[in-house]
Amino acid sequence: MRGRVCSRNTRIGVNGVASNSTEALRLQGVAKHYGSARAPVKALDGIDLSVPAGQLFGLIGHNGAGKSTLFKLLLGLISPSQGRLWVAGSEVGAADFREARRRVGYLPENLVLYDNLDGLETLQFFARLKGAPATQCAGLLEQVGLAEAGRRPVREYSKGMRQRLGFAQALLGEPQLLLLDEPTTGLDPTAIRDFYAQLQRLRERGVTLVISSHILAELEQRVDALAMLSQGRLCAQGTVGRLRERSSRPLRLCLRAEAALLDTLPQQLAGLAEATTLHWQRDAAQQLTLDCPRSLKMPLLRLLGGLALLDLQIEETTLEDLYFELREAA
Numbered sequence: 001m002r003g004r005v006c007s008r009n010t011r012i013g014v015n016g017v018a019s020n021s022t023e024a025l026r027l028q029g030v031a032k033h034y035g036s037a038r039a040p041v042k043a044l045d046g047i048d049l050s051v052p053a054g055q056l057f058g059l060i061g062h063n064g065a066g067k068s069t070l071f072k073l074l075l076g077l078i079s080p081s082q083g084r085l086w087v088a089g090s091e092v093g094a095a096d097f098r099e100a101r102r103r104v105g106y107l108p109e110n111l112v113l114y115d116n117l118d119g120l121e122t123l124q125f126f127a128r129l130k131g132a133p134a135t136q137c138a139g140l141l142e143q144v145g146l147a148e149a150g151r152r153p154v155r156e157y158s159k160g161m162r163q164r165l166g167f168a169q170a171l172l173g174e175p176q177l178l179l180l181d182e183p184t185t186g187l188d189p190t191a192i193r194d195f196y197a198q199l200q201r202l203r204e205r206g207v208t209l210v211i212s213s214h215i216l217a218e219l220e221q222r223v224d225a226l227a228m229l230s231q232g233r234l235c236a237q238g239t240v241g242r243l244r245e246r247s248s249r250p251l252r253l254c255l256r257a258e259a260a261l262l263d264t265l266p267q268q269l270a271g272l273a274e275a276t277t278l279h280w281q282r283d284a285a286q287q288l289t290l291d292c293p294r295s296l297k298m299p300l301l302r303l304l305g306g307l308a309l310l311d312l313q314i315e316e317t318t319l320e321d322l323y324f325e326l327r328e329a330a
């Protein structure tokens with residue numbers, strides 16, 4: 001028996017594997033191989049991943065890393081070659097998964113739309129497919145900013161409008177889990193900001209959001225946590241802060257001060273433990289760039305706080321920096 005309920009919060013599977021319902025989704029040892037057994041394409045290879053309910057969770061990785069494949073597996077559109085997956089406590093493929101699946105919204109990377117239908121008819125069509133009330137359609141069009149364009153044929157929609165219509169169809173049926181595959185492609189900066197504001201409101205209502213994107217700056221400030229795939233393998237997982245802590249990249253401080261103060265700075269810094277790991281460069285008479293290991297961040301800031309600096313900027317490691325570092329290490 002698959003996915004047997006043993007308590008309000010826990011299900012026990014065939015091998016005694018537990019899946020907790022406070023997890024929106026879970027993957028255990030998941031592999032997906034396409035192609036022939038002789039020459040398989042290993043789209044995913046041994047993925048263990050758990051996403052707690054209510055998070056805004058990012059999924060990043062290079063083209064072909066396996067992000068869309070992971071979404072399709074979670075939706076039961078394709079079957080894993082190995083391993084097991086759970087969505088909202090139901091095992092994908094189990095008898096009760098159909099019910100869990102109804103609470104999942106999905107925006108595919110390339111949503112196919114019928115050009116001759118208008119926006120409202122398109123949503124009504126998807127509502128019928130999903131078994132969601134058609135009465136939701138007009139409200140959803142308004143929510144994504146397409147109320148006025150609702151009666152125009154989709155062939156007249158811009159790329160951004162099509163993308164917003166796709167988001168509206170993902171919201172049909174008030175899903176508790178949203179899987180969004182590169183949802184901001186084609187959106188302008190205002191639309192991107194509005195889109196994330198909507199995600200934030202959904203998150204506040206307890207909806208779990210898993211979003212794949214190549215636009216790392218967009219995710220950096222917004223996700224609760226993220227996972228990075230590289231060639232089908234999970235190469236990093238955690239909050240952006242935790243990934244930064246594990247990064248070997250130095251922290252960069254740019255400071256300005258009177259030339260006389262900068263002249264004495266090397267002497268003052270020499271008193272710090274690990275001072276040998278500091279690297280500085282005098283860019284101009286009053287300007288210095290200092291690279292230091294993260295472990296020295298607070299001692300250094302305490303020391304600099306006591307000096308009459310004219311300006312101090314801390315350049316944090318960006319998600320893009322982390323991405324390249326993790327890719328190199330993978």
Ligand SMILES: Nc1ncnc2c1ncn2[C@@H]1O[C@H](COP(=O)(O)OP(=O)(O)OP(=O)(O)O)[C@@H](O)[C@H]1O
Nearest residue numbers: 034035041043061062063064065066067068069070
């Ligand atoms: N139906 C398929 N048949 C054969 N190979 C496939 C199929 N679908 C995906 N693949 C391969 O699986 C790998 C992962 O593809 P996937 O689409 O999951 O990557 P992705 O991370 O979503 O990429 P992108 O960022 O470009 O959208 C790629 O090597 C891809 O060519």
